[in-house]
Amino acid sequence: MTIKLCAEIFDPWQELADFQGQAAGMAGKYGATGIFVGTMRDFNQGDEVRGMHLEHYPGMTEKQLQRIVEQAQGQWQLLDVLLIHRIGQVSPNDTLVLVAVWSAHRGDAFDASRFIMENLKSQAPFWKRETLESGQIRWVKKNSNGYLKQP
Amino acid sequence: MTIKLCAEIFDPWQELADFQGQAAGMAGKYGATGIFVGTMRDFNQGDEVRGMHLEHYPGMTEKQLQRIVEQAQGQWQLLDVLLIHRIGQVSPNDTLVLVAVWSAHRGDAFDASRFIMENLKSQAPFWKRETLESGQIRWVKKNSNGYLKQP
Amino acid sequence: MSIKVLYFASLKDRVGRSGDELNIEAPLSVLEVWQRVNPNMNIPDTLLAAVNMEYVGLEAEVNDGDDVAFFPPVTGG
Amino acid sequence: MSIKVLYFASLKDRVGRSGDELNIEAPLSVLEVWQRVNPNMNIPDTLLAAVNMEYVGLEAEVNDGDDVAFFPPVTGG
Numbered sequence: 001m002t003i004k005l006c007a008e009i010f011d012p013w014q015e016l017a018d019f020q021g022q023a024a025g026m027a028g029k030y031g032a033t034g035i036f037v038g039t040m041r042d043f044n045q046g047d048e049v050r051g052m053h054l055e056h057y058p059g060m061t062e063k064q065l066q067r068i069v070e071q072a073q074g075q076w077q078l079l080d081v082l083l084i085h086r087i088g089q090v091s092p093n094d095t096l097v098l099v100a101v102w103s104a105h106r107g108d109a110f111d112a113s114r115f116i117m118e119n120l121k122s123q124a125p126f127w128k129r130e131t132l133e134s135g136q137i138r139w140v141k142k143n144s145n146g147y148l149k150q151p
Numbered sequence: 152m153t154i155k156l157c158a159e160i161f162d163p164w165q166e167l168a169d170f171q172g173q174a175a176g177m178a179g180k181y182g183a184t185g186i187f188v189g190t191m192r193d194f195n196q197g198d199e200v201r202g203m204h205l206e207h208y209p210g211m212t213e214k215q216l217q218r219i220v221e222q223a224q225g226q227w228q229l230l231d232v233l234l235i236h237r238i239g240q241v242s243p244n245d246t247l248v249l250v251a252v253w254s255a256h257r258g259d260a261f262d263a264s265r266f267i268m269e270n271l272k273s274q275a276p277f278w279k280r281e282t283l284e285s286g287q288i289r290w291v292k293k294n295s296n297g298y299l300k301q302p
Numbered sequence: 303m304s305i306k307v308l309y310f311a312s313l314k315d316r317v318g319r320s321g322d323e324l325n326i327e328a329p330l331s332v333l334e335v336w337q338r339v340n341p342n343m344n345i346p347d348t349l350l351a352a353v354n355m356e357y358v359g360l361e362a363e364v365n366d367g368d369d370v371a372f373f374p375p376v377t378g379g
Numbered sequence: 380m381s382i383k384v385l386y387f388a389s390l391k392d393r394v395g396r397s398g399d400e401l402n403i404e405a406p407l408s409v410l411e412v413w414q415r416v417n418p419n420m421n422i423p424d425t426l427l428a429a430v431n432m433e434y435v436g437l438e439a440e441v442n443d444g445d446d447v448a449f450f451p452p453v454t455g456g
Binding site: 189205206207208210211214215236247248268271272273274275276277278279280290291292293294 | 352379
């Protein structure tokens, strides 16, 4: 398991290539990799967004993320997990979060990657403060439930 | 939508980087990318596997894959879809399939990527012929259901 | 009138051919096509069939110029 | 006996401080901690609380040396 908080722009594809390249012990064992990449949009709730600050609670964030991944490892057969979350000042089109799960079978990879994302969204102490095109600054109030279909 | 059958080794992370780099129109619009990578294992059904041949039905395979992606586009709000499937002779640790779905919201990305994979597994005319460590050659009989949890 | 029959994967090994050409006088069902080209082999239970690259049932009609494909359950991904 | 209180995100803006130090004579509940450091503000309905980086309910006990954090619903990912 690798969990990173990242204060700079990161390239999810490069992170995946590097991580998998170093995980020589997994080679030939994983049949399935389930990945989610969250990216900052230039709109939210009907408004254009120019930038965003990602605040977090140092220490607790890492602790909660680790617990979420451990819970996933307890529920599904996973070979490894990579989780990277951006912190600090971000711009539209920046990667916010990367979750990747390697397992022998695809059901486990799909279920576990989604479980980690949903629990991260509801439990990991991060907060988004948006700067709109108008210059207005506002805190994002609530994350949506990712299991419900969008209207 | 981009669908490719690929007779050579391909690097899923490079394909993702290239595809997203060229999709300038999506920039800022997608908040969620759901990705699945299927990789050849060096074991199957308790046996060590040395290599595999992926046969397909040229024409029908492309047609069925396109239909599956169109069905996903009809059910969820997707910005774009990339689907690459290996054909021909493959070795353990080679990427077999890459499915990536870009959307505004994560629920759509998770649901659609999984829908495409499950339908590909049950409907796209590909067939795997394994060469075991023992030298024995056998056809894989049936794909498992990816929604059922592994024992 | 002529139709083309294709076999894939383990079924190709089993029938020992990759395909057949069949001359017909009138439309046939998919099952009848199988019976004409494989008179000594019962159609396998798990067999899938396609006409012109679309999945069909064994009762589907096959016409002049059609491609009929028979194959085992698919195992891609 | 002393405990540390932390505020995050919009709650930090609202209380106008990033934290408080509180001297206590005996263990308190999380709710009592809030009432001591914010006597003029009702505890917000949607507030989350953590003691030593673990989520707790408002009835949880706070002891000497503990860190108590208050924050609004999380919005990461």
